[in-house]
Amino acid sequence: MLHPPGAAGGAAQGAQLPVGPPTSAELRAIIVEPAAHAGSTVAPELVATVVAEAADQPGALPLVAHALRETWHRGSGPVLHLDDYRATGGMRGAVAQTAEAAYAFEPPARQALMRAVFLRLTMLGEGTEDTRRPVPRTELDGLEAPEAPALAGAYSGSASDASPDGGADDVAALLHRLAAARLIVLADGTVEVAHEAVIRAWPRLRRWLTEDRDALRVHRRLSSAAQQWDELARDGGALYRGAQLTTAQTWSREHGTALNELEHDFLTASTTAHRPPPGAAGSGTHHTPPAPVHRHAGRPARPLPHRGHDRMGPVPKQRTTTAQCAFRTADLPVTAARRTVDCSTRGQS
Template identity: 35%
Template sequence: MLADLSAEPGALPLLQYCLTEVFERRQDRLLTLGAYQAIGGVQGALARRAEERFLAMDEGHQASARQLFLRLVTPGEGAEDTRRRLRWSEMLAIAPDRAVMQAVLDDFGRYRLLTFDHDPETREPTIEVAHEAVLRGWQRLRGWLEDSREELRLQRRLAAAAEEWQKQAKDPSFLASGARLIQFEQLEKGNTVALTEAERVFILASVAQRQAQQATEEARLARERALEQRSRQVLRALVAVFFIAAVVALGLALAAVQQQQAAEEARDDARENAATAVAERDRADNEARVARSRELSVRAINALDEGSLDTALLLAIAGYQVDDNFATRSALLTALQSEPALVTILHAPPGQARATAIQPDGSQAAAAVDRSVQRWDLATNQPLGAPLAGHTDVIWALAYHPTGQWLASGAEDGTIRLWDAASGAETTVIDAAADTVYALHFLPGWGTAFRRRSRKFARLVRARRRIAG
């Protein structure tokens, strides 16, 4: 019995309940294993108690109990369902009547089917199913989960998306769209799983964004249809002109010369009209291009004011490519003046460079490429010899000694290696206690500090011989 209970919170009341059930089935004042097995063990006893408490409730309390327990379970993805710790605020958000929900909590809590605690970080009250046996043995809960398994998984995705949207200051790019939004809408209409106000607001905001996008698209299509209609009208007008000219030519055979002149005049007019239409179209296109380029220039300046230098430079280049004018040139020059100068481009061997370092006097640079270190002479930008090899795993950190005499490298193989910066010869290997070295720094005197795998702690190690500095 103790093994079945394990170290769950509230284990003693559950043990008391199971012992009471077994005691009622005692044989000649003996508590037997058969009696324990007859009540179904801890799982059966808890399931029976949960069902008894549920059946004792009215319809409204039962509905609240169903929504509560659905929120208290994480549906398994190819595995067993598990308990889920529910925040008090989330529980209140799905309760249509808080008094009813509180009564449900009190009832199941009184009979040790639920436990209550606080979140260790926020100190917000939390609720949790007292024992995994409730999830496995209470058939009514199993039925709820099977009936609403897909809806529960969808609700968890909705909750995560709504929370991320809130964290990102309601950035529209984090709203749902497409098939995912349709699924969320169907979940809201289904009423199988109760949704919080935050989840409903997320769906409403996503629907509003979709409607706005649809309206924009419809307006674009309307403009295209109007342009097409105007083109057909112009074409019909031209056809009519030529038709009338032909009729006049046939009807006025005696005035052939005059008709020919009239036809030529009509053709000239048509050409002028066509040329005028082309000129107007070109002018409209040019105005649109200029307006677009200026809009991009303004956005570039705004991004520059906000400190987004990369975004500002991209917008300024895009505006200049759309149209070369004073505004776009000014925005591009302003962004370029704010861009730190790109001094040198060094070409590393094939592989992924994960760390770089520059010698204090600026004469040499190094880059960690996979398991080796490549050095360059910055006066000529040429590699200094072959890559430094010795590590057996990926190198994550590089650092030059303040004097520039040594170069240190730290890798995932748990070692720090010291190299002579001038010759590239390996001078020392330091054991980092079989831990990945993510960062290195020389300290005055004897040591080198490095950051370990956890990325939360630093460690000081002593080199095998004193390094001056």
Template identity: 30%
Template sequence: MTTVATSDIFISYADDAQAWVEGYLLEALRGAGVSCRLEAAFALGVPRLLEFGRAVRESQRTLLVISPRYLIDDTSRFVELLAMTYGIETNSWPVIPLLLDDTLALPAHLALLTRLDAGDPEQWPGMVARLCAELRRPRPPEPTPLDCPYPGLVAFGAHDAGRFHGREAEVLAMVDYLRSQRLLLVVGPSGSGKSSLISAGLLPALQSSTHFGRNTWVMRRLRPSDPTLRAFTARQPPNPAHAATVVRTLLEQHPHARQVLLVIDQLEELFTQVDRAAQRRYMAALQVLRSVEQCSLLIAMRADFYPDLMDSPLWPIPPSQRLELAPIKGEGLERAIRLPAERCGVHIEPRLIERLMADAADEPGALPLVQEALVLLWARMRRRYIALADYERLGSGGRTGLAAAMSIRADATLDALTPEQQTIACRIFLRLVQFGEGRANTRRHTPRADLRTVNDDPQLFDQTLQHLVDHRLLTLNSVALSNGAPSQRNAIAPIAIYVDIAHEALLTGWPTLRRWTEDRRDDEQTRRRLEAQASEWRRHGERGGLLDAMELAEAERWLDKPAAAELGCSEHLLRLVAASRAEIEREADDAA
């Protein structure tokens, strides 16, 4: 007696095909209205053998997804036998083999059957269309695009807390540190994820932690180049009583708060400053803040600046106040790759996760490269499945897909600009690089106004900058300018816009930027030195500090070079050169 089919198809597969079946095949078939039966829906407490038999009998067809593990799985062989036997009993051919890996050899009894091939992702749409036609169903519609949960080169922010994974142990450790310590130094190599750990890990965890009451913290995040800390350095030398007053003023603006947390991100910026006096003032302010009972300090710094820190007034910092952050790897990296997609209902091929982890082991500062590769792969997603084959297509010229991903995005962003805009983009990037002396280059946090030149078309400059920001190569952040006094409760502080390269990985991993910095390093450093002299001249009211004959000759030689036209300069520098030339000629006339 023939059983009435209640499902269109029973799909049998091994666990190495689960991601593909759930992410691609089921999404496509269900979109076409195909009713699918899976082992996952078997009744609880019933022998599995009986459930397999019922699934075969109550489905029009049985689809065998042939993968390496399927061929050695005893249960899979049993399902084949059940389906083939049922076909003999009912004088039908219910079994459809689907070969997921075209390097596999089908068993002889399956090789006799007409099969579906899915070894190449380009075959998948046609394979699904043929299967739907066999089941008398229409082609499935195109899937709805999903927002990408990976940030690419940009650090995770507080709004990304639900998508930040892989650093759970470090977050718990940092919360425990801050229960008993008022200073925590987070040190790690570039690309280890320090900023993301703080923004998307620690800060949200502090707000929700049961160790602290609700609204306990007033959090302020700043960089050494931000002017925000001027409130604490207004008195020289910094005074603990004054610092305590500033902290109390911040707390008074939040009635339930009990503690201020100042997050000093990228402390290494301080050590790249030429102004040693500014360095000393900043360090002195941090030292004073360490003594304020209601202020906690969280400082993040790149590991290669450890010697500079140890030579500063902040040292010593005992081990109990230091968290040394190693690059993410192992289970943490696997979770950082897999879980954001999983939370969106997207499946990543297990072999792709393994490949990403293997490639990341060979790349310094690999985390942002992994995130950027996942952004590109998300755009190439096939329904709700991300395939290893698409990652392999990213690589070229001996580069891994990981190394290529960032360059692909950056070069595509640049190629979309006009030649004139590309010149502006080159100049912007060069001004955002702090050239290393005997060490790697770093990012240079720079006010937006300092990126313009006297000859810029304002609209063209704004369009170029926004394009680079929109494509996540640069970031913008607003910094409240302090006048050196504690902010009043209802005062509105003026705002400055600062620009930054999205991640230091661009400095080493983007060949175009590396070429720019190598070709234009000397000219850009000359420009900065001349601009610094122009700023000093302005600071003295343009009444002193003119260039002498040798300095003027250097400035005029530089201004005559093609590089000067590309790199640009300020109106103040041109006025300084003109004033210096006029003064030297006047002195020559007087001497004559």
């Protein structure tokens, strides 16, 4: 990381030091000295251009660092030139250009996955700017690329880069490429955006964050509720019901592929727990309501597990009708086993 002169000592000791916009003299040192340590030089006209663009600009340092790094990658010799700097998009455009190139490289299904990842990595500001949101790597478990046919020639990556089944391989491959492009940072089991500059300077991400703000808030509340449910050993009392459940179900019909594993389990358990049993008044007896949790069109919802394999222990043997069985198992939490409860044969004599 680049530090203004005078800040390096405090940074080395782990201190949090307020750093204002760098002066012109500090910017020159920030631009020239790291290049000199790497055996390179910066053309005088490039130094003058960067200083003019960045002087007295809050938040300029990460933009300058990214632009100069991309300038170095474009060059073929020991001198960093102004033409290469301008080709990167400069201080204002280099981050956006890098992000757009990463987005264009992915097949269409992974582009949707990339959108889901960056939305999770952004903290929604309420009256303030959006900022980075570090998340545990496990929060991305279960994210899947939508099942859509790849459009030949629509992206610059190889079709072999896309896993036809999506899943963990898609997420891992995407994160690896985003980290290589220095758009995200992977460390200590966490994932986060490399800097707020990515959030503020990439127009596509800004559009994602503003086009449906209410839907993003619904997802954040759902994610928080699912985490709490899991921390409470998946207690049935922590499940969604009423208006909260209806709102989450409506959201999932349009954004189901943005659900991770835990959120999917939570919403499925909430829906099942509060679905009227077959034969109940107003529920109807001649059809089964469609699954409310939509991850992929045409893919059936994951079945509930057999109670006997749940952490709460086996079900006592008793005479059970189909309607009674469905009612009693309605509040079962979803576990990794996901075996279907067979109410047609259990407990009948």
